[in-house]
Amino acid sequence: MDSSKQQGWGRYQFFCENIGQICWKAFKGGGGLILCGWAVYVFFLVLSTHPCWQYSGCLPAGLLRGRINLLEKVINEEESATTGLEHIVFGIAGSAQKWRERKPFIELWWRPGQTRGFVWLDRPVNETDPQPPVRISEDTSRFNYTHPRGSRSAIRISRIVSESFRLGLPNVRWFVMGDDDTVFIPENLVRVLSKYDHRQMYYIGSNSESTEQNVVHSYGMAYGGGGFAISYPLAKALARVQDDCLVRYPDLYGSDQRVQACLAELGVPLTKEPGFHQFDIHGNLFGLLAAHPVAPLISLHHLDSVASVFPNMNRTAALRHLMKAAEVDPERLLQQSICYDRRRNWTVSVSWGYCVQILDKIELPRVLEYPLQTFLTWGNSARKSSFLFNTRTVARNPCERPTVVFLKDIIKTNLTHLVGTTYTKRAMDWVKMNCSWSPNDPESLQNIRVVSPKLQHDWTRAPRRQCCEVTSSDTHGMEIKIRNCANDETVFTPS
Known part of the structure; x- marks a missing residue:
């Protein structure tokens, strides 16, 4: 190899080694993509004017083309990686x-x-x-x-x-x-x-x-x-x-x-995206949290302007309690499932990681999707037309309101893909007093256990609420299983 070719080959090696270092450091740090691309572009322009570039047998040109292809592959892989x-x-x-x-x-x-x-x-x-x-x-x-x-x-x-x-x-x-x-x-x-x-x-x-x-x-x-x-x-x-x-x-x-x-x-x-929540409201978030849209919960706001999300807990402690559920199964948090205890003629509505409501009658899913209006708008209006969604009026007679149990704990199951949560009574503003209970009234329930698989839904697909079923119940407790619905399964099946 003559001296001029040796000098050209030396320059090529110098450029490749330095460009390689720049790009490697840039990709490791997650930045410097523009600088790296600019360097390769300049190097390409310089070599493309050299006569050697015109011949496929020219080793520097072939190597450079290979490195450019590799760089393009790395860039494409970086750009297509899943967002984290x-x-x-x-x-x-x-x-x-x-x-x-x-x-x-x-x-x-x-x-x-x-x-x-x-x-x-x-x-x-x-x-x-x-x-x-x-x-x-x-x-x-x-x-x-x-x-x-x-x-x-x-x-x-x-x-x-x-x-x-x-x-x-x-x-x-x-x-x-x-x-x-x-x-x-x-x-x-x-x-x-x-x-x-x-x-x-x-x-x-x-x-x-x-x-x-x-x-x-x-x-x-x-x-x-x-x-x-x-x-x-x-x-x-x-x-x-x-x-x-x-x-x-x-x-x-x-x-x-x-x-x-x-x-x-x-x-x-x-x-x-319905999971972002401004919460321009006053009062109690219970109605909204117990009937969340079929979408991941992304944010909660104005939390110092509303009541604590759990009764008998200060705001920060209550939110920390809610976040415990979020840490275990974030996608399922507040997702609503509706099912029925046919033997007792009860309706069950689960807001996972928050509460379970039990009504001593059969209520249709269309109604249960509407939040109970336990809140007022930012301007303190109580009109139903004041909101972007339908609401249900809270019954004036406390004895006609649902029995509610709130998240107590998250428990381990024998299967790693299953999550168990327990719910128990907490004193609410609408405590039922002086009601004449029948032996079949849900107010006697003290604890409810819910078992569910970790939710890993592909949210690019059509949303669908998951189904639940009452697997066992007695005077003081109930167990509920949440699962995927069958293709043609309806939540409400006439008895």
Whole structure:
């Protein structure tokens, strides 16, 4: 080999070794994809002008083509990998004033070392090693805010996704927004986002439960307290245009309105997922939690504005109790199953991981899917038309209300794929008193055991509520089995 060829071969080896190191480090760290691609592209241009490139027998050209094909394969595999928690960056809106008060809500679901993201505050707080990590939002004093009843912090909060994007974090597919009093179920969030192609522009969330709030703000908007997800390409576009966009909307009330306004200018509509819950309501969440839609529970919000989710427990302890069920079988949490005790003429409605209701009559599934209205709207309206869903009126006579038992414990079974939960009585606001019980009344029940397989539903397929059956019952207890329904099985079978 002559000296000129030896020099060319040496340059080729040098470039390949260095490009290989750059790309390997980039892929191990989950980032640097653009830098790696740029380096390969430049190298390709340089060698493609060399006469050797025109001949298939040229060793450097052949090796380079092979390395480029390998790189393309690695890139495609990386992009097609299933979305996981490591691909999500959370942006939690908070304030220094309420940080101590709201931090316990975040600690319920945040997993140090696994969950990525930041709590964005308006000023520093005295924290030596905060978890989750805290960042201070950029100054927004240059933007006008003219809404007469709102807070200009809405501008700061609306920019959290853009500021998170500009951090340049590696290996990000989704930016998820929430408030400091939002509780997420991370596994269910991952399952839902996995349905969507993160390489496209997606804006995913849900409306308020309150018709009034949607009329005032927007039906096309994801409510920020319930949380919403923005895909990486859309976050990139939003970060580029948002500051110019915000100038045009000084009169809007909230941060989520501003985000939606800018996304509307980009032409991206809201994709609705019913598992995000804004909970613009007052009172008791019981009715809603006992009749959840057939969809994974993703988030709960405004938890310091409603009663504790379990009776006789403070809010934080009650949520921690609920999260125990979420840790064992997150996809099944709050999923409703309906069955009947034919021998006693009872109706049973299970909200897994939360409660079991027993009615001393036969009630149709269509009715049981409607939440009992144990709550009022944000404006304290009690009208049924105030909500985006049908509700049932709570019977005035306590003796006509269902018997309710709440989650007590999660128990191990002999089979690893099965989960056992027990439910017991807790004092409620609607305690049945002075009722004349018959020997067949469900009020005598003290404990109920529910056995179910871990739910691993493919949520890209059509949703379907699972079936249940009463396998045994006596005066003080009952056992229920939850299972997949047969293809043509109906929940209600006339006797």
